[in-house]
Amino acid sequence: VLHPAIYFKGFHALATYRVAHTLWSEGSKASRGVALMLQSRASELFAVDIHPSATIGPGVMLDHGTGVVIGGTAVLGADLYILHNVTLGATGKPMGGAKRHPTVGDGVILGAGCTVLGDITVGSGATVGGGAIVTKPVPPGGTVIGNNKLVSKNEARRKKGDEPLDPFTWYYSI
Numbered sequence: 542v543l544h545p546a547i548y549f550k551g552f553h554a555l556a557t558y559r560v561a562h563t564l565w566s567e568g569s570k571a572s573r574g575v576a577l578m579l580q581s582r583a584s585e586l587f588a589v590d591i592h593p594s595a596t597i598g599p600g601v602m603l604d605h606g607t608g609v610v611i612g613g614t615a616v617l618g619a620d621l622y623i624l625h626n627v628t629l630g631a632t633g634k635p636m637g638g639a640k641r642h643p644t645v646g647d648g649v650i651l652g653a654g655c656t657v658l659g660d661i662t663v664g665s666g667a668t669v670g671g672g673a674i675v676t677k678p679v680p681p682g683g684t685v686i687g688n689n690k691l692v693s694k695n696e697a698r699r700k701k702g703d704e705p706l707d708p709f710t711w712y713y714s715i
Contacts, residue, residue, distance in 0.1 A: 551603025
């Protein structure tokens with residue numbers, strides 16, 4: 542039980558984020574300034590950059606958290622598994638103060654090096670493969686690989702044939 546608290550920088554980054562988010566939510570200029578200082582220091586120490594205004598639910602795991610970036614208007618659900626080098630960012634287009642970052646549902650897996658950009662939704666139970674670039678909404682339970690390539694188990698089975706597929710690696714047989 543002590544291992545995450547002692548050794549896991551993803552845990553440390555999330556704990557720092559939670560303190561910074563509480564300060565940010567207070568709304569005073571002083572509180573927001575301290576929140577941004579905590580964000581900056583956490584980014585420097587843990588190589589995880591989470592804006593204090595982002596909303597993150599419980600049960601999030603930043604596995605090998607190095608390089609994780611979560612933008613200020615991102616909304617993350619509960620029980621997420623996020624690997625290293627994941628970016629939940631904006632497209633860079635002027636939005637006039639509107640929401641610029643993704644919304645991620647509950648129970649989502651975000652693979653190593655994936656990038657999810659813009660005000661889109663990744664539905665609950667979805668999987669975003671390693672290195673994927675996502676700029677379009679992902680339905681609940683969907684799987685995305687490559688550049689916005691949505692795949693399904695049925696599609697993979699048709700291409701592979703009738704042999705049974707491992708429930709954890711079926712998407713590699715495309």
